[in-house]
Each structure stands twice: as structure tokens, then as C-alpha cells.
Amino acid sequence: MKRLLLPAVISALMIGEVHAASFTVSDIRVNGLQRISSGSVFAALPLDVGHNVDDKVLVETTRALFKTGYFQDIQLGRDGDVLVITVLERPSISSLDIEGNKAIKKEDLLKGLKQSGLAEGEIFQRATLEGVRNELQRQYVAQGRYSASIETEVVEQPRNRVAIKVKINEGSVASIQHINIVGNNVFSNEDLIDLFELKTKNWMSFIKNDDKYAREKLSGDLERLRSYYLDRGYINMDIISTQVSITPDKKNVYITVNIDEGERYRIRDIKLTGDLKVPEDEVRGLILTQPGQVFSRKVMTTTNDLITRRLGNEGYTFAHVNAIPEPHAEDNTVSLTYVVDPGKRAYVNRINFRGNTKTEDEVLRREMRQMEGGWASTYLIDQSKTRLERLGYFKNITVETPAVPGADDQVDVNFEVEEQPSGSITASIGFAQNAGMILGGAISQSNFLGTGNQVSMGLTRSEYQSSYNFSFLNPYWTDDGVSLGYNMFYRETNYDKLNYDVSSYSIDSYGAGVNLGYPISETSRLNFGASVQKDTLKTGKYTVEEIYDFMEKEGKSFTNYKVSAGWSQSTLNRGLMPTRGHSQSLSAEVSVPMSDLKFYRLDYFGQVFKPLSENYALRFHTELGYGDGYGSTNKMPFYEHYYAGGFGSVRGFKDSTLGPRSTAFRGRNGMNQDPDQDPLPFGGNVLIQGGVELIVPTPFVKDQQSLRTVVFWDVGNVFDTNCSKAQKDRGEVGCNIRANNLASSVGVGLTWVTALGPLSFSLGMPVKKPKNSETQVFQFSLGQTF
Structure with missing residues (x-):
């Protein structure tokens, strides 16, 4: 029974x-x-x-x-x-449906529900469903969506199953109507509220959404408020309470912060204790706090970091520096004691690289300044990371120094890299009635096949023109960083294949060169080069007086041997789209006396990046050039002239249209063929250009490493110190080197690093437009960055 x-x-x-x-x-x-x-x-x-x-x-x-x-x-x-x-x-869940969600993705909701035990096929427990509903409600409240509501429905089905429906009404994020700080006497409400990321509604709110309340943002704002006081001597400052009031319709929020400022403290004395490991005077030289100064937690923690890094440079990677403040309420002073615990000196066991699917390990390893087996130097590890960033091959680089298991004095150095495009590819195909099929292509790669070598080649082929070029550079021809490069090119134009002339002149050229680079420091190197070039001038329909005069004096075929020397320096933090540091180069090139034409040129380029904050930076840049003839060649050959306008120069003006213009045209019979035709840009022997850029975050884009937005102001022009009488009589601005003869423009630009190379766009508006210059508001370029 x-x-x-x-x-x-x-x-x-x-x-x-x-x-x-x-x-x-x-x-x-x-x-x-x-x-x-x-x-x-x-x-x-x-x-x-x-x-x-x-x-x-x-x-x-x-x-x-x-x-x-x-x-x-x-x-x-x-x-x-x-x-x-x-x-x-218990019944099983046959289906789970969510509707009404926008602020939180459905995939994220389903993933969270599954982790809580609510998913198709799982056992249904009503307590779990209620807990999840409360958690979702809490998440929406944390986003400031106080009017959000979540309803759940459990529909019983045959075979002991249930279908769950989650209906979400997200509501709207409550806007901040007022922020009030109570208890502040030293600093004004305006100064303190300016510290907050949360703002009351303003004209930028529709872009920044900074008037939308969020609990996490308020916590961050309160920490910034506390730090503001601690950095100005108010070590007893206390946030007594915070009230967040919501209007009955749950659409508006009022925030009130009650604080007690306390008294302002100054530093009474400073002590240094512990095992320093480095000379005490060096450590004391790193202490930024001094007796009599107003106490600042930021300065104190910065001093901790400086001493820690100094010890890290000597291999004490696990060093710990702790500043202990001892307040004296009787006179509102603080005694500071810096306690130094160096720990054991750490040595590098292995240096590992991850993420370099294309670039060979050897290319990364040769940039290392930290060596395996040596003590782990913070400075050398940072230098190694910086050198990798300057290559321009990687979008992101992170470095970690984990301790080796089982050893208390060894670390591994792990570099994690994220590769990015390091070259550009262009191709073109076209057809002209009188030129036939036109084919062209070019490839430029600064990390050819992952070897770190730089290769560039291009060709253009049509019935009337052929152009070929090739260059190669091995930046580590020797193990100590001596570079070796060479280039060769060939360009020929045959107007006899056409039934009309198309230009003022053309040049058939071919030549080759070699260059050698030698490092003289971590950031500087010397460069030397030699080349030979054969040029043959050909006149066109619109050949101008200056060209005929040059050919009558010098001839039309020249063989020139050139030598060059230069110095370059770079402390930029990245090779592509840097944000801090500077770079500059100075070079001189001269044709040797055995050349048919004797001339020289001097060039300087410099740029400086100044960070303004985490997301903003200023870039100042300038480029100067001067060339002239010597000996029997009394001036620089016209086809070696500088030109200005366009990308890399003064944006907002057409490429190469700034500077002196030629005289009127003269036909082959010596008569003017088209007296109404405007003179052509002719360039000059002096180049002056520069400008300033404000680098700003690209709106609505998360990956700021591949996109750069700038607001620019460009100035510059080309001048000729050997202007003809006719040019001077016409009042050419390029014949007088004056500040008021410089062209200028303002605008915005965008650079996007793509698989085909950097794509750059700009919108420029001329501010100062010299006589006869040609403007172009929208411009774009492939393979060039700002």
C-alpha cells in the first residue's frame, strides 16, 4: 500500500x-x-x-x-x-520576444537574458524573469530614462511550455534643467559647474547630448569636483550629499550638490625615505612639491609617477612610491613624506609581438631599444614603442610587462600591434580621340611585403606619352640603421603622333640616383645622394617668351649631375597622422660643375604638434625653398621652379597656380598665335608657405585613428628674384617678396586612411587672393595626408 x-x-x-x-x-x-x-x-x-x-x-x-x-x-x-x-x-521557454527597445540593442538584451537563464529551451522560473525585469529597469534609470517601463507576459503553451514577451517603453532621457552647488564660498558656481560633463540645456546639446542625465556621468563629475578642491589645497573638502530631483512627468532633472570646502592647506616640510637606488639629489630634483606651496594632490601624484619612472629606468619595474600627507590642523599645513620601495630589479626574459600578421618580426625587433636579458628599463620600453609608432605601419600599439611565472625578478615585454594600410594604389584607364588608349597605374608601399622596405613604381602609356619610374629604399641596409635607396625613371612625349599641340612645352627625361642615410641619434639622421639626369626640351603651341629665351641661351638638351646632402629630425609620436612632437628637415642639392646647367636649391620643412587636450591638438608647419644658378647659368632653370597652391601648399587655390606668370605666347614662327590667351603659371625660385591646423575629433566616428578632421589656415606663395622686365611692368605679385603678397585661405579638411591609401578632402575659402591666382573650393587627393 x-x-x-x-x-x-x-x-x-x-x-x-x-x-x-x-x-x-x-x-x-x-x-x-x-x-x-x-x-x-x-x-x-x-x-x-x-x-x-x-x-x-x-x-x-x-x-x-x-x-x-x-x-x-x-x-x-x-x-x-x-x-x-x-x-x-517547470515549463520550458519555447520563445522569447522583445519589442520597443532602441537604446539597448536586441542582441545585447538577449545575451544578458541568456546569462540570467532566460533563453529558448531553458527552464522557466518566474523569479528569474522578475529579477531580469528589475535589472532592465535599473539600467534604463541609470541612463536617465526615468519614464521607462518594462512589462512581461508569460503565455502558456502545450506540452508544458511557455512563450515570454518583453514589452519595453524606453521613454526619453530626462533633461537637466538646473545644477546647483551649495556650500561653496571660495569658487563660484560657474567655475565649478564648468568642470561637469553634465550640462544644462544649451545650443550644443543636440550634438553632445550633455544635458541628458546619467548616474555614471554624475559620479565622474563629483570626482572631478573633489579633485579640483584637492588640487588647490582643500584637503578636507567633503561632498556632504547629492540630491537628484525628478519632475512628476519624469522628463526633467534638478541636481543639487552640498559640499563643505574646509580650510586651505600649504606644505610645511617634505621628507624622503626608503631605499632610493639612485642618487638622492636626482630623486629630490623630481619632487615637484616644495615647502610653502599650496598642497596639490595632482602635483603629489605626478611626483610619485616621476620617481617611479626614474626607478623603472634602472630596472626597478616593480617600484612603488607612496606619498603620505600628514595634515596639521593648528596651522593648516601638511607634512609630506615620500616613501620609496624599489623592489627587486627586474630583467627582461622575452620580447614578444602579437598582431603583426603582415609585418615580419624582424622589422619590429630591429626597432627595439630594450634588449632581452637586460634589465627592464621603462625608458627603453617606451622608446621601443615610440619607434614602432613612427613606422606608420600600425594603427594601435599597446605594451605590457607581465611578471614571469615562478620568478620574482623577470618580466616579459609583450607588444600588441594593430596593422593598418601603409601604402597607396592608383590605376587609370582612358581614351582620347587623338591619343588612343591611355593606361596608367602606380603603387607606393612603405612596408613592401612586410619587410619594412619602401617601394614605389608607376607607369603611364599612351600613343603620345610613355612614363616609367621605380624607387627602392632599404631603411636597414646595415644592422645599425644605415639606409640605402635608389631610383630610376624614364619619361618621353611625342607630339608628332598628334594632329595638334597641347601645351607650352614638354620634357623628355630619364635618369637614376642613389641615396644613403646615416643615423646620428635616436631622432636625427644625415642623408647623402647623387643622381644623373638627361633632359630634352620640346616646345608646344603655347610656348612663351621665357622658354624661348632660355633655349636660345642654354640649348634644349642637358645632362646634369647632382649631389645632395640633408639633415632630418623627428620626435613625432606616430608615423601616420601624429598628434604630438615635431619633425624638420634641411637639404641642399647642387648640380656639379661638369653638368650642362649649374644651379642649386636649399629646402627646409618643419612641423610642430602641440596637444591641447586628449582629443584636440594644434599643428604649426612651414616650408621654405630657394634656388638659383651659378657660374655660366645665371638663374635657376625654369623647369626646376617651385610651385604653390593645392594640397601640401595653400588649399583653396588650384594646384600650382600661385606665383609669377609667364609673358604672352609666341608661336613657332615668332608671331603671337593667341594674343587673348592668359599667361600661364610659371613658378619661381623662392617658396614661402606654412600655416596652422586645429585637429578636432571627427563627429559621429568611433575610430579616430583612421580619420582626421582639421580646421586650417594656410598662407604662402612663390616668388621669382629674376623676374623679367615685362613681368615687373605688369605688376606681378610674385616679383616682390612681401608679406602682403602671400595668399591665404581658411577651411576644413578630412583625411581617411583606406586600403588604397590616405584619401584627403578639403573645403577652402581664400582670404587673401593675389592677382591672377585661381581658386578651387573643393579639392581631394589620394596618397597624401595633412
């Missing part, structure tokens, strides 16, 4: 008394299972066949089965010596 033992179990659970007779279990039978296997039940039972069962064991059995979460009802019975367990399984 079967006896129900559940009443005994319930009584034991409630009052802990024994009412059922004990017995020895000869068998266990489970009834009511549908989806749950009997094995899962037996695995959860705290008893087995042969065990003696009493009320206490039955209570433990019931608890163990309920603990699995599989069942919503459990009954224990006895059939002779057989323990009978009758269960009612």
Missing part, C-alpha cells in the same frame, strides 16, 4: 519534528518526468538504495531537488520500502 510522506516532510520543514517512521530504501521510483532525465534526478539525490530514511533525510532530499530549479512541485511517497518521488516540472 502506497503512503504519502509529503505531510511529514512539510511538518519537518516547519517545526523540525519527526512524524514518519524510518525505513530502509529498497528502490527509488520517479514519476512525472517529461524533459528532465532520471539520471539528473538521481544525481541530485542525497540518498541511494540501501540508505535508512527518516524525516531529516526526506527534508534534505526535497531541498536538493528544489535546488536544481527543474521542478515547481515535489511529492515524496512510500510504497512498501520503495521511495516514490512525484515531480511537476
Whole structure:
């Protein structure tokens, strides 16, 4: 006869008394299972066949089965010596539907629900659903969506299943109507509220959304407020309370912060204790706090960092410096004690690289200034990271120095890199009625096949023109960084293939060169080069007087041998789109006396990046050039002239249209062919250009490493110190080197690093437009960055 033992179990659970007779279990039978296997039940039972069962064991059995979460009802019975367990399984979730969510993605919601145990196929527990609903409500409140509501519906289905529907009404983010700080006497409300990321509604709110309340942002603002006081000597400043009031319609928020400023403290004295490991005078030279100064937590922690880094440069990677302030309330002063614990000197076990799927390990390893086996120097590790960034091959670089397991004096140095495009590719195909098919292409790669070598090649081929060029540079021709490069080119134009002339002149050229670079410091190097070039001039329909005069004096075919020397320096933090540091180069090139034309040129380029904040920086840049002839060549050849206008010069003006213009055209028969034709840009032997850029975050873009937005002001022009009388008579601005003859423009620019190379766009508006200059508001370029 079967006896129900559940009443005994319930009584034991409630009052802990024994009412059922004990017995020895000869068998266990489970009834009511549908989806749950009997094995899962037996695995959860705290008893087995042969065990003696009493009320206490039955209570433990019931608890163990309920603990699995599989069942919503459990009954224990006895059939002779057989323990009978009758269960009612919890329903399973057949479907889970969410609607109404926008601020939180559906994928993220489903992932969170699954982690909480709510997903298709899982066992349904109403308590879990209610907990998830409350958590979702809390998340929306944290976003400032106080009017958000979440409703859940459980629909029972056949075969002990349920469908769950979650309906979300996100509402709107509550706007901040007023922020008030109470208790401040030293600093004004305006100064303190300016520290807050949260703002009351303003004209920029629709872009920044800074008037939308969020609990996390308020916590950050309160920490900034506290730091502001601590950095100005108010070490006892306290935020007494914070009230966030919500209007009845839950759309507006009022924030009140109550503070106690306390008294202002100054530094009484400074002590230095501990095992310094480096000369004490060096450490004291790093202490920024001085007696008599107003106490500043920021200055104190910066001093900690400076001393820690100094010890890290000597291999004490695990050094710890702790500044202990001891306030004296009687005179509002603070005694500072810097306690130095250097720890053990750490040595580098291994240097590892990850993420360089294209670039060879050797290319990265040769930039290392920290060596394996040497002590771990913070300075050398930072230098190694900076040198990798200057290569321009990587978008992001992170470095970690984890301790080696089982060793207390060894670390590994792990560099994690994220590669980015390091070259550009262009291709063109076209057709002209008189020139036939025109094919062209060019590739420039600063990390060719991951070797770190720089390769550039290009070709253009049509019925009337052929152009080929190739250059190669090995930056590590020797292990100590001596570079070797060479280039060669060929360009030919044949106007006889055309039935009309198209230009003022053309040049058939071919030549080759070699250059050698030698490092003289971590950031500077010397460069030397030599080249030979053969040029042949050809006149066109619109050949101008200056060209005919030059050809009558010098001829039309020249072989020139050039030598060059230069110096360059770079402390930029990145090779592509840097944000701090500077770079500059100075070079001189001269044709040697055995050349047909004797001339020289001097060039300087410099740029400085000044960070203004984490997301903003200023860039100042300038480029200067001067060239002239010597000996029998009394001036610089016209086809070696400088030109200005366009990208890399003064944006907002057409490429190469600034500076002196030629005289009127003269045909091959010596007569003017088109007297109404405007003179052409002719360039000059003096280049002056520069400008300033404000680097700003690109709106609505998360990856700021691949995009750069700038607001620019460009100035510059080209001048000629050997202007002809006709040019001077026309009042050419390029014939007089004066500040008021410089062209200028303002505008915005965008650079995007793509797989084909950097794409640059600009919108420029001329501010100062010299005579005869040509403007161009929108410009773009492939392969050039700002």
C-alpha cells in the first residue's frame, strides 16, 4: 500500500519534528518526468538504495531537488520500502520576444537574458524573469530614462511550455534643467559647474547630448569636483550629499550638490625615505612639491609617477612610491613624506609581438631599444614603442610587462600591434580621340611585403606619352640603421603622333640616383645622394617668351649631375597622422660643375604638434625653398621652379597656380598665335608657405585613428628674384617678396586612411587672393595626408 510522506516532510520543514517512521530504501521510483532525465534526478539525490530514511533525510532530499530549479512541485511517497518521488516540472521557454527597445540593442538584451537563464529551451522560473525585469529597469534609470517601463507576459503553451514577451517603453532621457552647488564660498558656481560633463540645456546639446542625465556621468563629475578642491589645497573638502530631483512627468532633472570646502592647506616640510637606488639629489630634483606651496594632490601624484619612472629606468619595474600627507590642523599645513620601495630589479626574459600578421618580426625587433636579458628599463620600453609608432605601419600599439611565472625578478615585454594600410594604389584607364588608349597605374608601399622596405613604381602609356619610374629604399641596409635607396625613371612625349599641340612645352627625361642615410641619434639622421639626369626640351603651341629665351641661351638638351646632402629630425609620436612632437628637415642639392646647367636649391620643412587636450591638438608647419644658378647659368632653370597652391601648399587655390606668370605666347614662327590667351603659371625660385591646423575629433566616428578632421589656415606663395622686365611692368605679385603678397585661405579638411591609401578632402575659402591666382573650393587627393 502506497503512503504519502509529503505531510511529514512539510511538518519537518516547519517545526523540525519527526512524524514518519524510518525505513530502509529498497528502490527509488520517479514519476512525472517529461524533459528532465532520471539520471539528473538521481544525481541530485542525497540518498541511494540501501540508505535508512527518516524525516531529516526526506527534508534534505526535497531541498536538493528544489535546488536544481527543474521542478515547481515535489511529492515524496512510500510504497512498501520503495521511495516514490512525484515531480511537476517547470515549463520550458519555447520563445522569447522583445519589442520597443532602441537604446539597448536586441542582441545585447538577449545575451544578458541568456546569462540570467532566460533563453529558448531553458527552464522557466518566474523569479528569474522578475529579477531580469528589475535589472532592465535599473539600467534604463541609470541612463536617465526615468519614464521607462518594462512589462512581461508569460503565455502558456502545450506540452508544458511557455512563450515570454518583453514589452519595453524606453521613454526619453530626462533633461537637466538646473545644477546647483551649495556650500561653496571660495569658487563660484560657474567655475565649478564648468568642470561637469553634465550640462544644462544649451545650443550644443543636440550634438553632445550633455544635458541628458546619467548616474555614471554624475559620479565622474563629483570626482572631478573633489579633485579640483584637492588640487588647490582643500584637503578636507567633503561632498556632504547629492540630491537628484525628478519632475512628476519624469522628463526633467534638478541636481543639487552640498559640499563643505574646509580650510586651505600649504606644505610645511617634505621628507624622503626608503631605499632610493639612485642618487638622492636626482630623486629630490623630481619632487615637484616644495615647502610653502599650496598642497596639490595632482602635483603629489605626478611626483610619485616621476620617481617611479626614474626607478623603472634602472630596472626597478616593480617600484612603488607612496606619498603620505600628514595634515596639521593648528596651522593648516601638511607634512609630506615620500616613501620609496624599489623592489627587486627586474630583467627582461622575452620580447614578444602579437598582431603583426603582415609585418615580419624582424622589422619590429630591429626597432627595439630594450634588449632581452637586460634589465627592464621603462625608458627603453617606451622608446621601443615610440619607434614602432613612427613606422606608420600600425594603427594601435599597446605594451605590457607581465611578471614571469615562478620568478620574482623577470618580466616579459609583450607588444600588441594593430596593422593598418601603409601604402597607396592608383590605376587609370582612358581614351582620347587623338591619343588612343591611355593606361596608367602606380603603387607606393612603405612596408613592401612586410619587410619594412619602401617601394614605389608607376607607369603611364599612351600613343603620345610613355612614363616609367621605380624607387627602392632599404631603411636597414646595415644592422645599425644605415639606409640605402635608389631610383630610376624614364619619361618621353611625342607630339608628332598628334594632329595638334597641347601645351607650352614638354620634357623628355630619364635618369637614376642613389641615396644613403646615416643615423646620428635616436631622432636625427644625415642623408647623402647623387643622381644623373638627361633632359630634352620640346616646345608646344603655347610656348612663351621665357622658354624661348632660355633655349636660345642654354640649348634644349642637358645632362646634369647632382649631389645632395640633408639633415632630418623627428620626435613625432606616430608615423601616420601624429598628434604630438615635431619633425624638420634641411637639404641642399647642387648640380656639379661638369653638368650642362649649374644651379642649386636649399629646402627646409618643419612641423610642430602641440596637444591641447586628449582629443584636440594644434599643428604649426612651414616650408621654405630657394634656388638659383651659378657660374655660366645665371638663374635657376625654369623647369626646376617651385610651385604653390593645392594640397601640401595653400588649399583653396588650384594646384600650382600661385606665383609669377609667364609673358604672352609666341608661336613657332615668332608671331603671337593667341594674343587673348592668359599667361600661364610659371613658378619661381623662392617658396614661402606654412600655416596652422586645429585637429578636432571627427563627429559621429568611433575610430579616430583612421580619420582626421582639421580646421586650417594656410598662407604662402612663390616668388621669382629674376623676374623679367615685362613681368615687373605688369605688376606681378610674385616679383616682390612681401608679406602682403602671400595668399591665404581658411577651411576644413578630412583625411581617411583606406586600403588604397590616405584619401584627403578639403573645403577652402581664400582670404587673401593675389592677382591672377585661381581658386578651387573643393579639392581631394589620394596618397597624401595633412
